[in-house]
Amino acid sequence: MKKDNKKVIYWLLTGCVLIFVMVIVGGITRLTHSGLSISNYKLISGTIPPMNDVEWQEAFNLYKQYPEYQKLNTHFSIEEFKDIYFWEWIHRVIGRFIGLVFFFPFLYFLITKQLTKPTIKKSIGLMILGGFQGFLGWYMVKSGLIDRPDVSHYRLAMHLTTAFITFAATFWVALDLMFPFTEIRNTRFKRLIQAGLLVLIIQIIYGAFVAGLDAGWIHNHWPMMSEGKFIHESAYIERDTLFANFTEGKSGVQFVHRTLAYIVVIFILFIYFKGQKYINSHYQKKALNLLLGLVFLQFVLGVFTLILQVPVWLGVVHQVGAFLLLSAMTFTLHRFSK
Numbered sequence: 519m520k521k522d523n524k525k526v527i528y529w530l531l532t533g534c535v536l537i538f539v540m541v542i543v544g545g546i547t548r549l550t551h552s553g554l555s556i557s558n559y560k561l562i563s564g565t566i567p568p569m570n571d572v573e574w575q576e577a578f579n580l581y582k583q584y585p586e587y588q589k590l591n592t593h594f595s596i597e598e599f600k601d602i603y604f605w606e607w608i609h610r611v612i613g614r615f616i617g618l619v620f621f622f623p624f625l626y627f628l629i630t631k632q633l634t635k636p637t638i639k640k641s642i643g644l645m646i647l648g649g650f651q652g653f654l655g656w657y658m659v660k661s662g663l664i665d666r667p668d669v670s671h672y673r674l675a676m677h678l679t680t681a682f683i684t685f686a687a688t689f690w691v692a693l694d695l696m697f698p699f700t701e702i703r704n705t706r707f708k709r710l711i712q713a714g715l716l717v718l719i720i721q722i723i724y725g726a727f728v729a730g731l732d733a734g735w736i737h738n739h740w741p742m743m744s745e746g747k748f749i750h751e752s753a754y755i756e757r758d759t760l761f762a763n764f765t766e767g768k769s770g771v772q773f774v775h776r777t778l779a780y781i782v783v784i785f786i787l788f789i790y791f792k793g794q795k796y797i798n799s800h801y802q803k804k805a806l807n808l809l810l811g812l813v814f815l816q817f818v819l820g821v822f823t824l825i826l827q828v829p830v831w832l833g834v835v836h837q838v839g840a841f842l843l844l845s846a847m848t849f850t851l852h853r854f855s856k
Contacts, residue, residue, distance in 0.1 A: 521634045522695045529623045530692035536616045537685040545837040547609045549830045552602035554586045554662045586667035640691045647684045671730025678726040686848045693852045711851045714785040724775040733768040734828040786813040805850040812843045
């Protein structure tokens with residue numbers, strides 16, 4: 519039987535699509551403040567939601583024991599609780615489903631000897647990444663169950679960024695199988711794309727910081743942070759140190775996210791124009807065109823998300839834009855590397 523065949527590629531791409539769906543639902547969960555509605559973790563029994571009034575009341579009573587209800591949502595009815603419970607529940611169910619989709623086909627391909635040794639090693643690495651992602655999800659939720667009714671923005675960033683990296687790694691492995699021939703490309707240009715990818719990942723991390731600190735609901739002006747000011751004074755006086763301002767202060771984190779947006783656009787413009795002289799396949803041309811189009815779309819989405827004060831649907835679309843931009847950057851790097 520042929521190894522690393524089309525079925526293996528479809529399996530990996532299915533994983534990519536499911537991670538994409540997971541990120542969308544995760545974004546909705548965050549923007550609807552649903553992430554702390556389930557305050558325990560049960561791997562198997564947690565897959566089944568409350569099925570009757572008694573079970574719903576038990577789940578609601580458990581929710582009442584934690585800071586989000588006690589400090590923010592004491593006015594909640596059980597029907598309002600059901601609304602936020604749904605998004606967190608579906609988010610966790612999709613996570614479990616992704617685990618099954620990765621593990622059982624992998625086992626089948628392994629037993630039927632349809633994987634090469636390099637692909638086996640890469641697949642095991644992907645499953646470890648996926649498992650770590652699940653652990654980070656619960657680690658993030660725990661931070662909001664102690665004394666503050668919100669999760670740590672650091673843990674949120676770890677959880678979101680690991681999801682993006684897991685997707686990019688899965689997509690990369692699929693691309694390795696779709697384009698199996700390898701030859702040396704221009705190393706200097708490859709490093710330029712790698713640098714752009716690094717800047718993009720840092721920007722994604724700061725996007726998670728903005729989400730975790732609810733920093734998108736302040737300074738809702740553009741291009742200035744406030745009328746006549748490129749940087750609002752609170753961006754550097756909100757915390758004791760400059761580093762704390764730019765990692766923990768709402769204004770400082772938003773300023774960094776705004777500034778990095780310009781840097782990402784400049785980087786990708788440079789990659790686009792520099793890459794024109796290295797194009798020797800239509801895939802490379804498509805990759806650069808896609809990269810350019812998506813970065814401008816994402817920039818515009820970011821601006822409107824800010825000035826419209828983060829409506830849920832637009833916040834989700836903006837997160838999807840980041841996901842697609844990372845996909846395009848990964849594809850570009852792969853096509854100009856191999």
